[in-house]
Amino acid sequence: MFYREAGDFSKTYREDSQTFPIRFDRYRYYAVLLIAFAIIPFFLNDYWVNAIFLPFLIYSIAAIGLNILTGYCGQVSLGTGGFMAVGAYATYKLMTSFPEVSMVVHILLAGGITAFVGVLFGLPSLRIKGFYLAVATLAAQFFLVWLFNRVPWFYNNSASGQINSPERTLLGVPITGANTEPWAVYLFCLVFVALSAVIARNLTRGAMGRKWMAIRDMDIAAEIIGVNPLTAKLSAFAISSFFVGVSGALFFSVYLGAVEVGEVFGINKSFLVLFMIIIGGLGSIFGSFAGAAFLVLLPVLLKNVLVTGLGWPTDIAAHLEFMIVGGLIIVFLIMEPHGIAQLWRIAKEKLRLWPFPH
């Protein structure tokens, strides 16, 4: 009834090829942006930011990155944790070596460095495919973690090997370190998320995205029609690693503040981001957000309900949390194997017909 294309005409080619051609979608998008940028910052406190919003936003960026590589280009990668570590350590070295430069520059540079490392570790993808490639990227994961643990230059020779994010300000407001305001860090990350989503959406809608999807669907046929597998795959690795590096940089400098590479950027992180995109929906930007929300928010919600709400012992609650998350993953997959994004697409389809059944 309201979700209709009737009466919604485009007068220019530009209007016709925009991301959200249906007016309802556009207004919904603007509303979400308005709420996110202008309304939520007023209702934040430390807990909401540090336990819910920041992890969600930061993992969304990582999920978008991995979705580009795995969802759009079909190269399964389990090196996400290692690449996030590259972003984090690059940021640390840049922050401590050039304390006067703005954080924004540092984070973008860290993303660039990670893109370069990602291309390097993406070279095997030219030869290896499928699950074998996934396990090959694990070599990147474990090697990078070992490297950051081993070489003292990366952590400025500190006795413990941990890196700490010193305080930095943006426009006079502290955004790293301990004295930050909740709304400041939230907005800082939100800007990165919004830009990442816009860039990713447009990349995947364009020629580059089509090349990636061609490689994913049938790479030999793609090669035959002229898609260069080398540039397509390596560009996927580069751009994906850029996003993952930015995510790692934010993870370290804004969210955690202190990182020990083995524990924070270990194999669990790689699997977690992969689960996010599979549950959220491969090949969908919305899916990245949905998956990140599912896997970040659900455990917190469960913990609050079971421990704080019902007062159960913490270890039983922790075990139950695992069982519920695992159970929900299976239920979701049986209901809709293509992830939450597919459920969303089906919902939109139904909404376009509503109130008519077909």
Place this chain on the structure above:
Amino acid sequence: MPDQLVYAMEVFLNGLMAGVLYALVALGFVLIYKASGIFNYAQGVMALFAAMTLVGVMEGQVPFSHLINAILGTKVHHFGWHLPALIGIVSTVVIMVVLAWLVQRIIFKHLVGQEPIILFMATIGLAYFMEGFGDMMWGSEIKKLDVGLPQGINLWIDETTYNIFDYGFFIDNLDIFATIIAAILVGGLVIFSQYTKEGRAMRAVADDHQAALSVGVSLNFIWIMVWSVAGFVALVAGIMWGTKSGVQFSLSLIALKALPVLMLGGFTSIPGAIVGGLIIGVGEKLFEFTVGPLIGGATENWFAYVLALLVLVFRPQGLFGEKIIERV
């Protein structure tokens, strides 16, 4: 004989033994992948669950005791019996078969024909679930597993090599046992798959589901059977690793060690899992022995993957895997 060479031989032999233990874990993966195309992320957690169940049955633990005590306020922990290892193992096998049946019924029946990555994700959900379930059922403290396997240095080898090389080699008795048991297990599996009717049916299903269905092979039965055998293999792996380091959460992380073995040996080959395991075990230990001290040690974690990666670059389907023939 120069010292370093003698040491290298010792490291080589220990590497072979370690490789056998990795191969044991990899076998479970191969079985399931061969028959149903599913990469079973939950294999490590299944090994942990099997080992925990074995200890629980042998020691007479009350399942879900922590939960029962929390709800009812009671203090029950043990039934009070101590069963011998054989009864424990048989009961655990029965439980693993029930688990296989449940997994097939509840999860994979509904996901027939889905893409491999979806099936992989389902096994991830299963892994999460079983981890929480296993901890809830048997508790998360470390438990000692003792099925009568000997541990400690093998004195005969120690003395013999001392007489030959002036340096006694260290070979753990448990590793020798593990090698023998693994050999029997692999031999049994190969005989089973080559010479029995069910084994042939399994190979048929691995080749082509539709064709197998059309000649009357029951897919459900084969899948339940394969998951049960994988469960049994998980139990054996769990016993070996659990005896070495106690039954606790980290046991499920041995599955990660099996991944480079699978890469190297191919996902679909049983002898490949063994050979891959041996190569990874030897390669990893020799690298740590020779190059490790120069670059700070703790290289074992990543070297296995780099080794497998190098092999894959030259042979993308692994040493023994089926050549991937792609058609447009």
Place this chain on the structure above:
Amino acid sequence: MKKKLLSAVIAGFMAATPVMAELTFSALSYRTGAYGNNGIPFADGYLDYFTLLQERDGGIGGESIKVIECETAYNTEKGVECYEATKGEGVLSYSPLSTGITYQLIPKVTADGIALHTMGYGRTSAKNGQIFRNVFNFPANYWDGASVGIKHLLDINGGDIKGKKIALVYHNSAYGKEPIRTLEELSKKHGYELTLLPVDHPGQEQKSQWLQIRREKPDYVLMWGWGVMNPVAIQEAVNIRYPMENFIGVWWSGSENDVLPAGAKATGYKALAFHAVNSDFPIFDDMKKYVVDAGKAAGAGDQVGTVLYNRGMYNAMLVSEAARTAQAIAGKSNISQADMIKGFEALEMTDEKMAALGLAGFGPSFSVSCENHGGDGMVAVAQWDAGAGKWNVVSDFQASDMSVIQPLIDEDSGAFAAENKLSPNCD
């Protein structure tokens, strides 16, 4: 309608009733995950002590006690979530039992003004209270431990360990790397040769490291392990028939669940200790009466008296005594988070105080001051007797070699101060 009004009135009354004042403490514990089996007894001891104070004494200084437990699974992100979720409840101190989470929380507690007590773990240079205003790591830290470990070796070698080979088997994380610098400085001073053998998380596979030890035959092996790394290391040491009395672990590698799996052959294994390692103290009778038998024990009640349980109890005792000190200074029983920090800084643990609590001689006596948040660093060596199934303290409590350690503390805290633009102060 009437019902609604009635319930609204009742709700209004309940809101108007003054909330019972109480002291809130946190228990950031881990009962699951790779390190759960060591986290469980510690958490049990910690919680049981507070339960004992509540049941037997009605709280601290007349104020009821509330402990909020939060499961971190030794994971840094969960640790942050637990901290953020609980700090608004007026928690007076945090003890996360994880060096990783500690590093995380140090800037946060400094900004929020809450005390962080990291007893025998965490950031060693927090001993320098002038830089780390609300972080306390009394009564001993890792560098004290490393130094006393070497001192013990000097004692049993008549004061000279020149040319001896000492191997350090350590958990390849921030925790395990802590003693390396100190041991390297001490090796320059005493002339021994140090070999470093890292073990990756979780530490289930240590064959290579122990084969190397078997080949090189170091005179002594020190271990900085946690979780499953401990029992595996001790089992491997037994397998290669390394003389157990030359194998010394740090206090986190010296509890019953580390040595029991290896059985009888683990006898003679030594571990550092900064408190008593057995259960011959009157407090355990009280614990049995008021907590275990009354069914209020945090765990199954089978860990009472084990080393990690005792350590958790000791931790809770120090925190509650700091609260008592804070109450005395503030002159009121309902202390705030700022009062608690003052209480920690003014804490004096005397032998009389410990005896009055039923813990005579449980730990060394020490006092805390602004310059020294780390106590006196008195550490002893305990040895495991597998036959009797108990630990025995085999050396006196000794102080560490501050001539080596103090410069390292100054250097590390100076680096932190420079990075964060702090200057030493004691206000």
